[in-house]
Amino acid sequence: MLNVPSQSFPGPSSQQRVASGGRSKVPLKQGRSLMDWIRLTKSGKDLTGLKGRLIEVTEEELKKHNKKDDCWICIRGFVYNVSPYMEYHPGGEDELMRAAGSDGTDLFDQVHRWVNYESMLKECLVGRMAMKPALPKDYHEEKKVLNGMLPQSQVTDTLAKEGPSSPSYDWFQTDSLVTIVIYTKQKDINLDSVIVDHRDDSFRAETVIKDYSYLVHVALSHEIQEDFSVLVVENVGKIEIVLKKKENTSWKCLGHPQENHNSFIPKKDTGLFYRKCQLVSKEDVTHDTKLFCLMLPPSTHLEVPVGQHVYLRLPITGTEIVKPYTPVCDSLFSEFKEPVLPNNIYIYFLIKIYPAGFFTPELDQLQIGDYVSVSNPEGNFIISQLQELEDLFLLAAGTGFTPMVKVLNYALTNIPSLRKVKLMFFNKTEDDIIWRSQLEKLAFKDKRGKDFRNSAVPGPPDLRLNLSSQHLLLNGVANRDTFHQLCSLNF
Ligand SMILES: Cc1cc2nc3c(=O)[nH]c(=O)nc-3n(C[C@H](O)[C@H](O)[C@H](O)COP(=O)(O)OP(=O)(O)OC[C@H]3O[C@@H](n4cnc5c(N)ncnc54)[C@H](O)[C@@H]3O)c2cc1C
Numbered sequence: 385m386l387n388v389p390s391q392s393f394p395g396p397s398s399q400q401r402v403a404s405g406g407r408s409k410v411p412l413k414q415g416r417s418l419m420d421w422i423r424l425t426k427s428g429k430d431l432t433g434l435k436g437r438l439i440e441v442t443e444e445e446l447k448k449h450n451k452k453d454d455c456w457i458c459i460r461g462f463v464y465n466v467s468p469y470m471e472y473h474p475g476g477e478d479e480l481m482r483a484a485g486s487d488g489t490d491l492f493d494q495v496h497r498w499v500n501y502e503s504m505l506k507e508c509l510v511g512r513m514a515m516k517p518a519l520p521k522d523y524h525e526e527k528k529v530l531n532g533m534l535p536q537s538q539v540t541d542t543l544a545k546e547g548p549s550s551p552s553y554d555w556f557q558t559d560s561l562v563t564i565v566i567y568t569k570q571k572d573i574n575l576d577s578v579i580v581d582h583r584d585d586s587f588r589a590e591t592v593i594k595d596y597s598y599l600v601h602v603a604l605s606h607e608i609q610e611d612f613s614v615l616v617v618e619n620v621g622k623i624e625i626v627l628k629k630k631e632n633t634s635w636k637c638l639g640h641p642q643e644n645h646n647s648f649i650p651k652k653d654t655g656l657f658y659r660k661c662q663l664v665s666k667e668d669v670t671h672d673t674k675l676f677c678l679m680l681p682p683s684t685h686l687e688v689p690v691g692q693h694v695y696l697r698l699p700i701t702g703t704e705i706v707k708p709y710t711p712v713c714d715s716l717f718s719e720f721k722e723p724v725l726p727n728n729i730y731i732y733f734l735i736k737i738y739p740a741g742f743f744t745p746e747l748d749q750l751q752i753g754d755y756v757s758v759s760n761p762e763g764n765f766i767i768s769q770l771q772e773l774e775d776l777f778l779l780a781a782g783t784g785f786t787p788m789v790k791v792l793n794y795a796l797t798n799i800p801s802l803r804k805v806k807l808m809f810f811n812k813t814e815d816d817i818i819w820r821s822q823l824e825k826l827a828f829k830d831k832r833g834k835d836f837r838n839s840a841v842p843g844p845p846d847l848r849l850n851l852s853s854q855h856l857l858l859n860g861v862a863n864r865d866t867f868h869q870l871c872s873l874n875f
């Protein structure tokens with residue numbers, strides 16, 4: 385019997401995990417696609433019923449608007465009249481009604497934190513809640529000028545008790561350099577734990593520690609050069625970001641605090657941060673899937689951890705649309721690299737283009753040199769759990785193969801104990817198999833991968849595999865029955 389580990393893939397609250405009853409998108413009526421919705425929002429129709437007026441909404445008022453034809457929902461302190469959107473909601477009317485007349489922020493975040501509701505519902509904005517959500521304690525009391533280490537980061541009361549201990553930061557300078565040091569107080573920190581963006585004078589370093597995010601966010605007091613370096617001293621959990629001064633003058637202070645500076649809050653409560661990346665190449669992989677290569681700005685340090693995804697964002701007829709994608713390597717044969725300086729600047733994606741889809745045809749229309757926004761990584765898969773692995777068994781279907789690429793790459797180059805890797809790859813037809821010849825070559829070249837299997841038939845494949853699997857990674861297998869049949873077979 386296959387032994388499915390408790391920490392299976394994707395993680396319990398991952399976007400990659402299908403809902404308990406299978407995927408819950410509903411068929412929408414004719415004329416109710418996202419494009420139809422965007423058209424309606426641009427039509428000039430009064431979608432709130434308030435003739436463009438914005439109001440302050442009390443809790444009592446919000447509660448009254450709880451019917452399908454009069455439905456208000458509050459998300460992050462803003463109230464929207466979602467009645468006009470009901471028939472356009474891909475998750476269905478009943479799902480939307482679960483938040484009717486109430487604060488739907490948690491519900492919304494549980495299902496699709498990444499959906500860009502602000503842009504999609506801007507014509508449905510009724511106003512703000514009369515009671516604003518509480519700001520972190522002492523927010524307004526923080527020093528306006530930063531000059532050295534602050535005594536204690538802004539940790540909201542409820543979190544401080546359960547989460548990891550709060551990091552802190554400091555800075556020092558030489559004639560030509562400014563070094564910002566983040567003391568994470570954690571040992572399992574590496575280069576993908578910190579994401580740095582420098583844009584105009586705004587400097588932002590987000591450090592991810594377990595499920596929490598620590599932010600250093602300042603408007604720098606002086607100009608710096610475009611490139612910088614990031615160093616991690618793993619055994620003491622110290623991160624050093626070395627900035628190059630534009631002029632060799634002495635800085636009196638680091639800069640001025642920006643939004644959420646020096647805060648340490650659960651990652652789920654932070655917004656998604658995006659930077660614009662340039663499309664540098666696009667090549668066909670199968671009849672409908674392409675390999676996109678995006679280049680990060682030189683003033684960004686971002687490594688997407690193995691098994692995690694990012695969100696791509698594009699303006700489509702004036703509305704910002706967001707979809708999740710999992711970065712891959714440029715090929716199955718690229719050596720797994722521990723990130724080296726300078727920053728890895730390319731991110732690759734294998735993306736299936738759906739002719740009738742909303743986002744992918746727009747992505748496909750991009751020309752080399754065009755820009756697309758890329759978010760910070762998300763996901764809770766931790767690659768270190770595979771460290772002692774002997775046998776690795778991967779199941780994937782269609783583009784659900786994408787997370788397996790880096791897992792495979794990592795496993796084959798970084799796990800000394802690994803003896804055997806098996807990949808079951810479900811596809812509709814043989815033509816749909818992504819990187820088929822690479823997989824075959826890899827299986828031939830690397831004896832540990834001799835059982836890569838490409839199944840082009842739906843349903844349970846030939847399972848005459850001689851496998852004592854300890855780890856099962858599952859992605860993209862949409863049919864739960866198939867999954868259960870697989871689990872009950874003797875491997
Ligand atoms: C965590 C995560 C990682 C992902 N990684 C990748 C990746 O690496 N590569 C990749 O290619 N994809 C990936 N995806 C899928 C990706 O996010 C998009 O869902 C996909 O690209 C489709 O986008 P689209 O807007 O073009 O198509 P959509 O507009 O979503 O349409 C897709 C298809 O469904 C049909 N459809 C849409 N709505 C309905 C409806 N209500 N009823 C019936 N049919 C409908 C459309 O006609 C079309 O054929 C990932 C998804 C997740 C959750």
Ligand code: HEM
Pocket residue numbers: 407408409457466473474475476479480482483488489491492495496499500501504505
């Ligand atoms: C707050 C209550 C809400 C609930 C419970 C809810 C629930 C859902 C569910 C279950 C899905 C299907 C998810 C899937 O199968 O992948 C979905 C999809 C979607 N919802 Fe909501 N939703 C809510 C609010 C909203 C709001 C306010 C918007 C506003 C824009 C919205 C926009 C979308 C979009 C765009 C999708 C499709 C996502 C995709 O492309 O995969 N939802 N929703």
